Structure formats: C-alpha cells, structure tokens
Amino acid sequence: MYIPTPAELRAKRILLGLRQADVARKAGISQSMVARIESGTVDPRVSTLRKIVQVLKVAENPSITAGSVMHAPVHAVTPDDAITTAVAIMEEEDVSQLPVIENGFPIGCVSESAIVNTIEQIGIARAHTRKVKDFMESSFPTVPPDADVETVVHLLQQHHAVLVLGGGKVQGVITKHDLITLIG
Missing domain, CATH: 1.10.260.40 (lambda repressor-like DNA-binding domains)
Structure with a gap:
C-alpha cells in the first residue's frame, strides 16, 4: 500500500x-x-x-446521484383513469410503463406486459372498459435524489423503473435506458 x-x-x-x-x-x-x-x-x-x-x-470522484440521472416530468396515471388513457400516454411518450400515483404518492405501476397479461385473461374487448387499477402491479421502488447510482442499478435489476422521491413528492424517474446512456 x-x-x-x-x-x-x-x-x-x-x-x-x-x-x-x-x-x-x-x-x-x-x-x-x-x-x-x-x-x-x-x-x-x-x-x-x-x-x-x-x-x-x-x-x-463524486458519485453520480439519482437526482443527476433522473428525468422529469414524470408521466403518470391514477388508479381510476381508464386503461385507454394509460395506453395513449405510453404511445405518446414512447414508454413501456407508467407509475400509478394517488394524492401525489406512488401506489403502483402499469406496464405493457401487465396489460398484455390481462388482455389474455379477459379478452381485448373487455379490456377497453377497464380502469388502470385493474392492470396495476406493485409500485416502483423509490429513492431520494441524493441516492448513489449504484443503489439505483441494483434496484433496476428487479424493477422496470425507480422513482426519485423528494419533499414528499415524485420528482423524477430513472429507467434502465437512463443508466446505459451514462456509458456513451
């Protein structure tokens, strides 16, 4: 040494x-x-x-923080929104999942795979009339803005996205794509 x-x-x-x-x-x-x-x-x-x-x-070598990697605004839906609203946002924003937020706090998520799985079970015609809560999965994990990027990498191994929560509200979102752009 x-x-x-x-x-x-x-x-x-x-x-x-x-x-x-x-x-x-x-x-x-x-x-x-x-x-x-x-x-x-x-x-x-x-x-x-x-x-x-x-x-x-x-x-x-200051560490990269969640706040410096996240992107905002966060596009989200509520549990009582129509699933067609979630699909429209996903198409418009070119994302494969959305957080479900109620009263400013994340309570779940809706993803393309959850929608497809539900369509398989109930049929496409019946899916049109359903609400987001019918397709909802567990919420994305949350981290504070000063969390190090290594923590986020670990969480993204198990989840679609990570929400950055500060001051009691969602400030941003981090996806796997956001992390791989750090390499370039």
Whole structure:
C-alpha cells in the first residue's frame, strides 16, 4: 500500500477545496488530528490514514446521484383513469410503463406486459372498459435524489423503473435506458 506523505495529503486536500474541518468530519476524526498529520507532528494509525485517503478519493470522484440521472416530468396515471388513457400516454411518450400515483404518492405501476397479461385473461374487448387499477402491479421502488447510482442499478435489476422521491413528492424517474446512456 502506498502511504502518502503529510505534504501530499495537504496538497490533495487543498486541490479539492476541502478544509481540514471537512476532512475531519467526513473521516470521523478531529480537525486537530488532521492538522497534526498534515504537519507531520504525529504518525497516524493506518486505519486513520485510510479514512483520510478515502475521504479524499470520494471528493475527487463524486458519485453520480439519482437526482443527476433522473428525468422529469414524470408521466403518470391514477388508479381510476381508464386503461385507454394509460395506453395513449405510453404511445405518446414512447414508454413501456407508467407509475400509478394517488394524492401525489406512488401506489403502483402499469406496464405493457401487465396489460398484455390481462388482455389474455379477459379478452381485448373487455379490456377497453377497464380502469388502470385493474392492470396495476406493485409500485416502483423509490429513492431520494441524493441516492448513489449504484443503489439505483441494483434496484433496476428487479424493477422496470425507480422513482426519485423528494419533499414528499415524485420528482423524477430513472429507467434502465437512463443508466446505459451514462456509458456513451
């Protein structure tokens, strides 16, 4: 393991625009300890040094957050909307699923596959007269805007989409397509 010198730690901290107090708070140590390490007057434990290096790495490579990946506005339906309304929105917005929102809170979702499955069971003629609640699946998971993208990736392995919920309301949505565009 490469062990940075006190001068290298100080230079990196300054380059990243961090104060000693910032590093101390994020590393869970005192500001005076950071100052003593940077001045070379104390030989820190490896665990303490590791904490400081980790804080500097995170500051150097800030994580991508759900809020920076999401797209808005979120097109949604209510449980009492006609299923034909949901289908029209899906066609117009070129999406394969929609959240179902009631009183500002997500309560379920409706997807192309759920619609097709229900049509298979009840027939296409009867499906025209049904409401969204008749086709509804479990709600998409929600994350706060500051959730890291790794959390979103994990959730998208099991779900069609992830809703970004902040201030008690849906602020945006993230789909698998939104994540793969980060590669390009």
